[in-house]
Amino acid sequence: MHKIAVTILAAVAAMVALSQSAHAHPHVWVTMKSEIVYDASGTATGVRHAWTFDDMFSAFATQGLESKEKGVFTREELAPLAEVNVTSLKEYDYFTQASVGGKKAEMGDASDYWLKYKDSTLTLHFTLAFTAPAKAHALDMEVYDPTYFVDFALAEKDPVSLLGAPAGCKVTIGKPQEMSAAMARRLAEIPADQQIPSNSWGAQFANKIAVKCP
Numbered sequence: 001m002h003k004i005a006v007t008i009l010a011a012v013a014a015m016v017a018l019s020q021s022a023h024a025h026p027h028v029w030v031t032m033k034s035e036i037v038y039d040a041s042g043t044a045t046g047v048r049h050a051w052t053f054d055d056m057f058s059a060f061a062t063q064g065l066e067s068k069e070k071g072v073f074t075r076e077e078l079a080p081l082a083e084v085n086v087t088s089l090k091e092y093d094y095f096t097q098a099s100v101g102g103k104k105a106e107m108g109d110a111s112d113y114w115l116k117y118k119d120s121t122l123t124l125h126f127t128l129a130f131t132a133p134a135k136a137h138a139l140d141m142e143v144y145d146p147t148y149f150v151d152f153a154l155a156e157k158d159p160v161s162l163l164g165a166p167a168g169c170k171v172t173i174g175k176p177q178e179m180s181a182a183m184a185r186r187l188a189e190i191p192a193d194q195q196i197p198s199n200s201w202g203a204q205f206a207n208k209i210a211v212k213c214p
Contacts, residue, residue: 026151029054032143033155036171036211037127038164044100044139044211046107046129048163051152058122078115078122085124086110094128095152096143101136137213144176144206154207166213174208 035048053061061081067073089095090109098105113126143152153176154160160171 026145026148028057028150030150030152031155032152032207033159033161034141034143034209035161035163036139036141036165036209038162038166039133040164041135042164042166042213043133043135044130044165045133046127047096047098047141048112048125048127049094049096049143050123050125052121052123052155055120058117058120061122062117073115073117075114075116078117082113082115082124085115086113086126092145094126095145095150096128096141098130098139098141100130100134100139102138105139106131139211139213141209142206143209144203146203148205151205152207160209162211165211169211169213171209171211174210176205176207 031052033050035050037045037048039045062073065073065077065081067077086094086109094107094110096107098107107128108131110126110128113124116123116125145152154173160173162169162171
């Protein structure tokens with residue numbers, strides 16, 4: 001079983017069941033919204049992510065969690081799960097790669113993280129700060145799982161926003177290519193309990209965010 005299946009939301013038993021019944025990659029689906037954050041001087045300081053997991057995975061992840069009201073989970077009740085999330089995602093660089101002014105932007109550990117449960121799905125909120133914020137005319141970001149175990153898709157409505165950006169900054173997004181029938185067949189041939197080699201598939205389905213400022 002892929003390591004992410006165990007760690008990403010601490011749903012060990014659930015993902016065992018999932019991997020036994022699944023027949024193709026990916027196994028987890030995430031709908032994402034991102035907010036690029038700027039400080040008062042117009043410097044990009046980091047990104048705030050909101051990742052909504054598919055309803056099946058959300059059900060697996062919350063199975064057995066104690067709550068005062070059945071089927072309802074508060075932020076406090078989900079706090080331990082949120083901590084497991086961000087701790088586990090660190091190993092994978094939070095599936096987020098960024099560059100500022102053409103140079104790779106290093107990011108620190110996730111902060112301000114919490115989980116929200118609504119409409120039978122979990123949404124993970126967290127912030128990634130650049131370790132060396134810098135003013136630049138260009139900021140580029142990609143979000144994807146190199147092994148394509150997790151499928152990331154930008155939300156249809158307002159997927160990317162700018163907070164505190166200088167006047168004139170514009171954001172453009174690049175959605176992943178559509179999966180062809182041939183790709184689907186090749187993925188289906190990979191056993192559910194085997195990992196796709198890193199970068200062999202995931203980069204082809206990267207969500208790309210580009211910010212240009214005057």
